[in-house]
Amino acid sequence: MASENAQELAPVVISFPTNNKTEGVKSVADGTDEKVKINNFVNDEIKSKEEPFEAGPDFEDNSKVPILSYRKIFLIFLGIGFQAFGGPLAQIALIKEKMVVKGEWITLARFNRVFAVYQIIPGPEAAELAMFFGCLAGGRIGGLLAGLGFMLPGFTLVLLFSYVYVLVGDKNERFNASFRALQPIVAAMVLRAVHKISDHALVSHKTKKLNYWLFSFAFLAAIHYALRINLFITLGIFGIMNMAIEKKKHWIAALIYLLGIIGFIIYVVFKGIPTPASLGIGVSKEPDPGHIFALGLVAGSLSFGGAYTTIPFIRAEAVTIGKWLSQQTFLDMIAIGNIMPSPLVVFSTGIGFQAGNIWGGIGYAFLEAFLITIGIFFPCFIFTIMGHHLLEKLVRNKFLGAFFDGISGSVIGIIAGTALELLNTSIKTSIVLRNANDSEKPLLAASDNAMAAVLYVLTFGALYGFKFKYTPLLLTIGGAIAGQFLFVSN
Numbered sequence: 056m057a058s059e060n061a062q063e064l065a066p067v068v069i070s071f072p073t074n075n076k077t078e079g080v081k082s083v084a085d086g087t088d089e090k091v092k093i094n095n096f097v098n099d100e101i102k103s104k105e106e107p108f109e110a111g112p113d114f115e116d117n118s119k120v121p122i123l124s125y126r127k128i129f130l131i132f133l134g135i136g137f138q139a140f141g142g143p144l145a146q147i148a149l150i151k152e153k154m155v156v157k158g159e160w161i162t163l164a165r166f167n168r169v170f171a172v173y174q175i176i177p178g179p180e181a182a183e184l185a186m187f188f189g190c191l192a193g194g195r196i197g198g199l200l201a202g203l204g205f206m207l208p209g210f211t212l213v214l215l216f217s218y219v220y221v222l223v224g225d226k227n228e229r230f231n232a233s234f235r236a237l238q239p240i241v242a243a244m245v246l247r248a249v250h251k252i253s254d255h256a257l258v259s260h261k262t263k264k265l266n267y268w269l270f271s272f273a274f275l276a277a278i279h280y281a282l283r284i285n286l287f288i289t290l291g292i293f294g295i296m297n298m299a300i301e302k303k304k305h306w307i308a309a310l311i312y313l314l315g316i317i318g319f320i321i322y323v324v325f326k327g328i329p330t331p332a333s334l335g336i337g338v339s340k341e342p343d344p345g346h347i348f349a350l351g352l353v354a355g356s357l358s359f360g361g362a363y364t365t366i367p368f369i370r371a372e373a374v375t376i377g378k379w380l381s382q383q384t385f386l387d388m389i390a391i392g393n394i395m396p397s398p399l400v401v402f403s404t405g406i407g408f409q410a411g412n413i414w415g416g417i418g419y420a421f422l423e424a425f426l427i428t429i430g431i432f433f434p435c436f437i438f439t440i441m442g443h444h445l446l447e448k449l450v451r452n453k454f455l456g457a458f459f460d461g462i463s464g465s466v467i468g469i470i471a472g473t474a475l476e477l478l479n480t481s482i483k484t485s486i487v488l489r490n491a492n493d494s495e496k497p498l499l500a501a502s503d504n505a506m507a508a509v510l511y512v513l514t515f516g517a518l519y520g521f522k523f524k525y526t527p528l529l530l531t532i533g534g535a536i537a538g539q540f541l542f543v544s545n
Contacts, residue, residue: 178435209397236538269464276468297461342410351430
């Protein structure tokens with residue numbers, strides 16, 4: 056079997072400049088004494104560049120990574136994909152347990168450094184980690200297959216549930232009751248995500264303490280969101296401002312923001328207060344295949360910090376600007392994505408399915424579910440498979456790193472604004488009143504909203520009170536069951 060695998064795939068190699076310590080390209084899997092020289096070379100090179108962290112063999116040694124066939128790589132990560140319940144934290148912990156603690160492919164020190172890089176670039180970190188390990192074992196094709204294997208179970212299940220959702224939809228009271236209960240639960244999870252993402256997005260890489268500049272960007276970005284300033288303008292302004300601050304050019308950062316304020320005032324004078332439609336760019340005004348693929352591609356490019364950062368943009372494009380998707384259906388798709396063994400960003404598959412069904416029926420629904428998923432994962436695959444070392448060079452470049460940090464910080468404020476709007480929608484809107492008499496609606500609406508508010512508060516408390524990695528999954532399942540008792544009319 057070993058010879059068969061060796062024929063299928065050449066050993067992973069790392070290239071180093073030729074000097075007196077090593078001679079060109081050496082295999083990291085050949086088991087020779089040259090591995091020691093390579094590690095010494097890596098130490099000397101990194102230490103000579105005054106990097107902000109102490110590097111060593113732990114960050115470069117691939118000697119324990121197995122060289123696997125493409126089929127084996129795909130099956131390994133397909134198996135992990137079927138176990139990937141519980142959201143991003145549970146998925147990352149699962150990959151760490153399988154590949155680092157038990158498999159010992161790489162050291163814990165290297166895993167932590169790799170994870171730090173993927174927290175900064177766009178894309179779901181769990182999928183990126185799967186592709187990283189696939190690349191180690193099988194090159195770029197191995198990375199591609201690892202990513203596909205990891206996301207395939209969740210994608211398939213979201214596709215199936217989306218189909219059932221369309222078939223049953225408004226026709227079944229009990230089906231609607233479960234999703235009615237899930238809406239405030241999902242809204243609470245989005246708000247809780249603001250804190251979780253802030254734990255790394257607003258923290259200085261050097262001091263490991265709160266970065267007050269990034270915190271101020273998040274606060275100002277929330278104000279921008281409330282004023283309906285375009286998301287891309289907001290992200291761009293704070294990214295560039297942080298680059299200026301990194302260079303100690305605080306006056307340039309202040310000037311950039313001042314110019315932004317002047318631009319906003321001019322806009323208001325000539326065009327009035329921005330409408331909610333101003334938040335997006337109108338990339339999916341119509342739910343046709345081309346626009347849905349573009350929606351996925353742009354959303355995937357904005358997913359700094361994971362899936363939750365795609366929520367504001369997709370909501371702005373599909374619900375606010377396009378108006379082809381309701382707030383309730385949007386929340387329902389997030390709920391479906393949350394209970395599946397997949398990166399949460401796969402909720403976009405359900406969005407694409409709804410779009411295609413609206414555009415041309417079930418056939419288009421399946422087509423557009425595929426297209427939006429390909430679009431949203433495409434940046435993630437490109438960033439990861441082009442090589443982790445290149446990514447590290449980009450991220451460790453202080454200028455580019457500062458731009459990414461500024462974007463990540465401002466994203467927190469945008470997610471917070473979206474979370475509060477989802478709170479309003481999830482509590483006030485009710486589907487169960489459709490068949491009620493007009494005289495009964497005020498009382499039923501008050502009761503319905505009160506129960507939704509209680510679910511929101513209980514969920515929010517549970518997310519903070521319980522550290523169990525599967526808490527979000529259990530809350531989602533419990534909410535669906537609770538809906539049968541709370542929102543089914545007698």
